Amino acid sequence: MPTLSPFSRLASPVDTATYGEYRITRRADDPRPLYRFTGRVGENSRAGFTPRVGRYHVYAGWFCPWSHRVTITRSLAGLDDVVSVSYVDNARDGRGWAFRERYGPDPVNGFTLLRQVYEATEEGFDGHVSVPTLWDRATASVVSNDFRTIGIDLATEFRRHATPVVETYPEEHRAEIEDLDAWLGPVVNRGVPAAGRPGPAGARARTALLDAFAALDERLAIRRYLVGSAPTEADVRLWVTLVRYDAGPNAHRTINPGLSAYPHLWAYARDLYTLPAFRNTTDFDSFTAPGVDVPDWHAPADRPTP
Ligand SMILES: N[C@@H](CCC(=O)N[C@@H](CS)C(=O)NCC(=O)O)C(=O)O
Structure with a gap:
């Protein structure tokens, strides 16, 4: 029988009959924030998340506006070859976000479900699993799932390692x-x-x-x-x-x-x-609703000079 490399493993298709619909599960009396990982990358990071080429990975979703903000900033910061990115599938069942054929496997850990990324960070993790998630290869843990500060750190903390197309957070x-x-x-x-x-x-x-x-x-x-x-x-x-x-x-x-x-x-x-x-x-x-024609995004734009 052929053996699959862990990096070609994919989740089985979305199956709500077996796994149920996805639901955010959270006890009403849980005082912890919904988005629990708020680590910061920086030369002076208290947790030791120093900016380095190839150290970090963004788990994103093409459909997801919060991920999209991070992937745009990553490119504008000139980090296409410095911080890697991969994409979860657009659809989910009770197992949450997963890696499927459409956008390929998890290239970092070979997990099939994004939940495993959180479980690898915190044993028995029972909280919210979201994209974008910033992963640290060096400590094998989640740094952050807060889009705002992930974007700011990508925009500002990697100057020694990349030439930005533009500084988005001057x-x-x-x-x-x-x-x-x-x-x-x-x-x-x-x-x-x-x-x-x-x-x-x-x-x-x-x-x-x-x-x-x-x-x-x-x-x-x-x-x-x-x-x-x-x-x-x-x-x-x-x-x-x-x-x-x-x-x-x-x-x-x-x-x-x-x-x-x-x-x-x-x-x-x-x-x-x-x-x-x-x-x-x-x-x-x-992110386009079925059967909907999107407007012409290629029409030339006549804009004032800055
Ligand atoms: N507030 C989050 C927004 C991220 C977010 O809501 N992501 C959605 C996808 S667009 C998600 O993964 N949600 C998890 C869920 O619905 O359980 C952030 O600051 O990054």
Whole structure:
């Protein structure tokens, strides 16, 4: 009988009859945060997570906006050959995220389920398993599953090992990037799903979202990027929401006629899509609702110079 290399092992197909639907299991009285791993990579990392070529791996999902932010930042930071990445399957059953044929096996540990990555870190791990997850080969453990700080560390801590295409978290713009996050996080980046729902809460979320789109359209009429003269984390965080908007949450135009209703915002989104870091990390099939035509992301974008 042929023996399979551990690195060609794949999970069996999604099977909800056997494994049930995926559910977040968490006791109501559990005081620990849902996303429990918050390690930081840096030369002065208290846990010893020093930035090194080939040491870290990102477990991501093509479908997942939080992963997408990290994979874009990784590319903009020039880390394509410094920090590796692999992708879990888009679908799951009660076993959670898994490695299947569509995107290949786990190239680091040869696990079939992402859960095993967490169990290898903490015996009997019973918490939340999510992408993105940053894995450390040196200690064979999860560093973090917090997209925001993974992105910031990739953007800032690997300068000795890579030449960034662009600095996405420059010191002089950090306050403005985080101010924008405080505004756009709740109403846009985390607000879109609510805006597609019926009822008064959905209507409120829709108004807040479309007001934010209108304000962004005005802001982007006279500037190429949200902050400063080059793409930053603020653009990365917003863009992954925009690229999914008419493909998923607004696929059936339940929120508005489409992103193109805001011409500057729409041109800004297409302009970013011309950059390899944005284009090569985007897989429309992984987040487009069945049978939906996505708008033309290749239409030229006439943008103000920065
Ligand atoms: N808050 C998380 C967001 C990550 C997240 O929600 N990831 C989703 C996929 S897009 C996930 O894996 N969720 C696990 C689950 O649904 O149980 C972060 O900061 O990184």
